[in-house]
Amino acid sequence: MFSAEGQRFDIEERWPELFAQLDASQRRSVLNTLAADWHEGWEPNREDVENITDLVRGAIDQDEFLRRSDAAAERRRKGA
Template sequence: MTAATQAPTKPLDLEAKWPEIFDSMTPRQVHTVVQIVASSWHEGREPEREHTARLAARVRGDLSKAEYRRLEGLPPAR
């Protein structure tokens, strides 16, 4: 593993870091968001609040797939 892809050594605790993002979510929804963010985190990408909040909104159903992709700067799904 290179320094750029070295696994993080500190714990990932998104619920403690940004509790307001997870307030209205079920445990299953929280788990989904944490797992998605953790997969990038283990590759060396530091979690960002804005991305995590948009992802949580998508998982809760507050954002459509198209709106989520637009806000994330992703191309429209085919």
């Protein structure tokens, strides 16, 4: 899959270990979500992908996902 700018959507190839514990349905759901965000201009990073795959496979709950997401956004806002 390629963006309008010719960039390749290769998240699963970058971090295969994050997808290894997902079943086929979970994997497809995560990739569809990430691809939609990517097409809207989001730049993939390992931390965000890990948080989403952790949520989908049940390793964390929604509250922990939001806590992690908020903390990551705050770090990025501060330039850390």
